[in-house]
Amino acid sequence: MDDNQFREAATASIEEIIKYYATLGERPVVSTVEPGYLRKLLPDAAPEKGEAWDLIRSDVEDKIVPGITHWQSPNFFAFFPCPATYPSILGELYSATFAAAAFNWICSPAITELETVVLDWLAQLLGLPDEYLSTGPTFGGGVIHGTASEAVMTMMTAAADKYLRAALAADHPGFATLSEEDQEDLRAARRSKLVALGGGTAHSSAKKAAQVLGLRYRSVPAPAADGYRMTGASLRATLDKVRAAGLEPFFLGTTFGTTDTCAIDDFPSIVKVLDADRDAQVAAGRTAEAADIWVHVDGAYAGSALVAPEQRTSMCPSPSNPEDPSSAPVGTAVLRRFHSFNMNMHKWLLVNFDCSCAFVRDRSWLVNALGADAHYYRNDYSDGGLVTDYRDWQLPLGRRFRSLKMWFVMRTYGGEGLRTYIRRSISLGDRFADALKSRPDLFEIITGSRFALTVFRCAPLTADEPLDVTSARTRRVCELVNSGGKIWVTGTTLDGNVAAIRVMTGNFSTQAEHVDGASKIFVDVAEQVLKEEKT
Template identity: 35%
Template sequence: MEAQQFREFGRAAIDLLADYVENIRDREVLPSVEPGYLVNALPEQAPEQPEGWQDILKDFNQSILPGITHWQSPRFHAFYPTGTSFASIVGSILSDGLAVIGFSWMSSPACTELEVVTMNWLGKLLGLPEEFLNCSSGPGGGVIQGSASEATLVGLLVAKEKTVRKLVREDPTLDEDQIKPKLVAYTSDQCNSSVEKAGLLGSMKMRLLKADADGRLRGETLKRAFDEDRAQGLIPCYVIANLGTTGTCAFDPLYELGPICNEADVWLHVDAAYAGAAFICPEYRHLMKGIEHADSVDVNAHKWMNVSFDCSVMWVKNGYDLIRAFDVQRIYLDDVKTDIKIPDYRHWQIPLGRRFRALKLWMVLRIYGAEGLRNHIREQIDLAQYFAKLVRSDERFLVEPEPSMGLVCFRLKDGEIVTRKLLENLTNKKKIFMVAGTYRDRYVIRFVVCYRLTTKEDIDYSWKQIKDEADILCTDKVHMKPQIAAIDTLVGREVCEKSK
């Protein structure tokens, strides 16, 4: 493809995406395809000869789009937002076009330095302590990881290496192969699945500690777990606190967990993947009270800040901890030596290579400005509160717990079986998309405001779908109320437990 064809293809693709965004409400949020639809539709072999971009774009419309779950639909209320914006798309295009691999300063100076700048900008906007920033006098700094999953695993691996090194230094007779099997990580039973997976990937036992009735991991629970494990000869090594749990967006009290970790010299990582973006609004910063006790903090800019996946921003108090854990030298990786504090980001991550992800973050921060991003988050929280008000206006429903950020959890008062059937029927009709969660051992439906351009009219539309389906279910239930009540009593708890 020559430059002129690229211009034509690129313009057509940009027009397609702009039209897609403008007309997203015309599409059902879930696709009407069966497993294997695309495997059967496309040729079994790659084309032998080049094909024209016009034909490729035609096939994209006819074959690819019908199989898309529309995460950017205002009727997509599942999981949490996966953000994007025109500003971020342009940043991604420029990054792909430059095609640099920024593992060191010399491999692309702007790639490294723009990341330093944007991570300092964003850290200040979130109100992080200065010691986490590259512009501080200490060894702290920020780095863009691919996902919160990667950030959690990076923290675990660094904590493991640091703990082993410390113990061997204190007692040179110790064998690190004997130490590692005794190391233990801790988190809440409300954690994201990626946290538990980090324990598997990092070969470290991960204890899921019981959260309190509001979904928070308390300090006394963590301290008790430390004491129990030490009594068995195990070694506390790593704690992952949640600021915004996946199920109900609960906030662990860092002011309780932090001092316990600091006293025990245990690495504290803060997973604030979704809700952390709200800290750019000063009125929500009380939720991260105690953040100064953390060793690392991670926020997914690609969730709530209009940045396209992948862009997970991670800050650490001491970048040397990462370097000591991940530094592998080769002559071809020798770089420019300087007195200026510029990180060698290949030591701050799992892969060697890295894309120029700072470009899309830089674009979004400049196009929206801090105030634009604050307004975006505040508006989405207001929309969630509006939805909660609609649900509460219907006496058949119960909102619980209290809405948190852009998340509202609700259920039908008639029981878990009927609530589960409500979600199943709504999913089958493909007009809106939500997923389930649990709260105090009860099955609930999670409703999240995800799309950056969601309006009150969109919320009204989604609520009408929910209310209309509830009308059908509750009418049917009148004729079989005794049977369903019995089912709820016998197996409702089992269904709830399985939903975990």
């Protein structure tokens, strides 16, 4: 493809993209193709001779679009959003143009430096404590990963490394002078005692990270009675249990906005328990460093809400010890007591997938665990220690130029535009929940609307209706709503047996009329299901 052909192809493609967005509301949200549909439409092998762009382009509409579920549709109320915006798409275009595997600063200084700058901008927009800024007092900073799953795995890797360094240095005087192999042997033996903890409603990625790292993982129960969130009492019981079994907890995965219900772990009571646990360990003879459990806060979705200052107190509404207001600072300041935080701009802050932003209070924890040294990386800038080499902050080596799309989005919408969008999503959530609340004969709200997510089920018809009858009705309503094709929502099961429906109103294109349309569909379908039940 030469310059002129590219110009023509790109212009036509942009027109097509604009048309696609303009017609999204008219398309059925979910693809209806059968599994394997695409193999039947494509040749068995790549073409031997190159094909004209026009032919390739026409296949996008004819063969690919039918297999697309339209996440950008205003009628997409499922999972969490995954918004795309024009400035973000332009960021991807430029990023693809400057294609580089920019693992070192010198591989493209702008790629590294823009990332540092925009993550500091984001930390400020979210109201994170200064410790999470690259210029902050504890030498922290942020890094862009592809997904929250990578972020939690990276932080757990760093946490295990930090813990093992501290524990082995404390328990084996002269550890640092041992041969590399002897150090490895002691490290491997001690690793077998490590256990990562995570809230019972934390995302599955925390458990998966432990699995991949070959470490134990224990869930801290977060039942309905506790609002589906981890509490200090539940954490205390789990800590006691794992310590009684001779295990060493080194990592705690907490959540700001769980996947099912957007619950927020009870940080004031968690801090109180962690402080008491650390003090008890120190009193028993451990060093403060070896008694420090790394706390990661996963705000993959709801973290975006922090751009609106009025949402910040929800993270930690009160100090952990009311008599000592400095015990756990309220709001996002509680992150000072923790070690790392991540949120996905690609979930709710107008940057298209992938863009998961992970912040750490002390970047040396990452570099100590993940720093890779090989002669082929060497250059004067890295050796001089004056630059950031993000390869040492992440699992892969090469990296994409993702900061460009963040920069374009932040500059196009500004902090004000981002706050307006978040507040609109939240108020649309309230609008939807209010519509359901006006029909208590049909629906029962379980949680929300919280961060634009409403979780509900069909109302039991009598006070003693068996749970499985209500759950069957709820599942039937969910199925019929989705098969109607006009909107798409997610069904879930809470506490292992309560069928529920999740409706998220955070899509960029979603307006009040779409939310009203969705609540009307629910009312119509629920009435129809009740009629069916009576006949």
